[in-house]
Amino acid sequence: MGFSTSHRFSFHTRATPDEVWSVLTCPVASRRYLHDLSLVSEWRQGSVVELRGADGHAATGEVVAAVRPHRLSFALEQGTAPCRIIGWDLRAHPDGTVVRLTVDDVEGDSEEEVEDVWLPILTALQSVLDPVRP
Numbered sequence: 001m002g003f004s005t006s007h008r009f010s011f012h013t014r015a016t017p018d019e020v021w022s023v024l025t026c027p028v029a030s031r032r033y034l035h036d037l038s039l040v041s042e043w044r045q046g047s048v049v050e051l052r053g054a055d056g057h058a059a060t061g062e063v064v065a066a067v068r069p070h071r072l073s074f075a076l077e078q079g080t081a082p083c084r085i086i087g088w089d090l091r092a093h094p095d096g097t098v099v100r101l102t103v104d105d106v107e108g109d110s111e112e113e114v115e116d117v118w119l120p121i122l123t124a125l126q127s128v129l130d131p132v133r134p
Helices: 017-025 027-033 111-129
Strands: 005-013 038-041 048-053 056-067 071-077 084-093 096-105
Touching: 005 111, 017 027, 017 038, 017 071, 017 084, 017 096, 017 111, 027 038, 027 111, 048 071, 056 084, 096 111
Parallel strands: none
Antiparallel strands: 005 096, 038 048, 048 056, 056 071, 071 084, 084 096
């Protein structure tokens, strides 16, 4: 199966790569940036990943790569929706971490559709990692 479109986003955070990894892989923390959904997995290559909403199960998939604290990617399928590969790359920076997100999808959603979904998630993630300080 080939992926027809890749969408890439990035931002800088003051958090360390380990802190970013912990937020990305914690079911409780994921609810704070992922539309109140929890990501649940053992976070080992080949292990199951579940996206769970308050009303139960939303999507399942498989961990494609998990190299703490540098690379995390997983495939998700939701009902009849096409598979998507979500990839997080974390690069240490002198002032924190550069966080890169790649979303690969089969259907080739438009840039605007992908931005409408993922930009609010990235904004929420960044606010979890870099809370506003007085």
